[in-house]
Amino acid sequence: MDLSRTLPTIALLLILLLASCGTDSDVSSDTLDYTPQARVIYESPTDADEMAIATNLQAAGDIEALVAFINETFELPQPLDIIFGGEYGPLYDPETNEIYMPYTFLTEVEERFAAAEYTDSMGVTAEEVTTHALMHTLFHELAHALIAMYELPVVGREEDAADSLATLLLIEFYENGQDIAISAADLFNLESADRTEFDEEDFWGEHSLDAQRYYSILCHVYGSDPEQYDHIRTDTGFSDDRAELCIEEYEVLARNWFLLLEPYMLDAAQ
Numbered sequence: 001m002d003l004s005r006t007l008p009t010i011a012l013l014l015i016l017l018l019a020s021c022g023t024d025s026d027v028s029s030d031t032l033d034y035t036p037q038a039r040v041i042y043e044s045p046t047d048a049d050e051m052a053i054a055t056n057l058q059a060a061g062d063i064e065a066l067v068a069f070i071n072e073t074f075e076l077p078q079p080l081d082i083i084f085g086g087e088y089g090p091l092y093d094p095e096t097n098e099i100y101m102p103y104t105f106l107t108e109v110e111e112r113f114a115a116a117e118y119t120d121s122m123g124v125t126a127e128e129v130t131t132h133a134l135m136h137t138l139f140h141e142l143a144h145a146l147i148a149m150y151e152l153p154v155v156g157r158e159e160d161a162a163d164s165l166a167t168l169l170l171i172e173f174y175e176n177g178q179d180i181a182i183s184a185a186d187l188f189n190l191e192s193a194d195r196t197e198f199d200e201e202d203f204w205g206e207h208s209l210d211a212q213r214y215y216s217i218l219c220h221v222y223g224s225d226p227e228q229y230d231h232i233r234t235d236t237g238f239s240d241d242r243a244e245l246c247i248e249e250y251e252v253l254a255r256n257w258f259l260l261l262e263p264y265m266l267d268a269a270q
């Protein structure tokens, strides 16, 4: 064996090995004080429509703001990925701790609002209202994620709990949270109007009916600020008794959710 030729090769291999170890140890030293974070992943769009959605989403920055909100507000015990793309969703998968949001969801929502000529009646664009519905949906999935990660006790239907927590977080932490929630409620109202007949499967469903989700969100928005949102009471015509209950219901929701979430909330958020 010609050592004069082999040794430099071995030395080179050692250097490469140490260099790669260096990279590994950098990672492991980072993990010592590593805090799991939420992040967003935009999967490669599969066609021009998806490309346009992905580009607009990233340009608007709403999703990045949501991710920043999660990371500033909650101490996550494990990383949470919000993944745009694919066919499945919107859903939260507790196995992987990932939220899936297909690009096509936005297309469907925008088309639904456009078909109802929502733009003309409410003075907001179909694009804005679609973003609102997307945000409430992402908060709904975030609610499932928080319930799963912190093993929060939920009595009653988790889907109702997730709707309530989504609305609560938007109202309490977002400047236009009530508007976002109202747009989401309006989407449920439109979807509800599409359904005139129900079968047993609808009543067996894990979610409340779209009409119930619509009234429930509006009730909580009203309850959060009855003076500001008195028009909801007059527009939808719910009774004074129910209006009082909405106020109480929102107080109970806020008190109990924050009681459950407080141990996991970062100081800056409180």
Ligand SMILES: [Zn+2]
Pocket: 140, 144, 159, 162
């Ligand atoms: Zn759900």
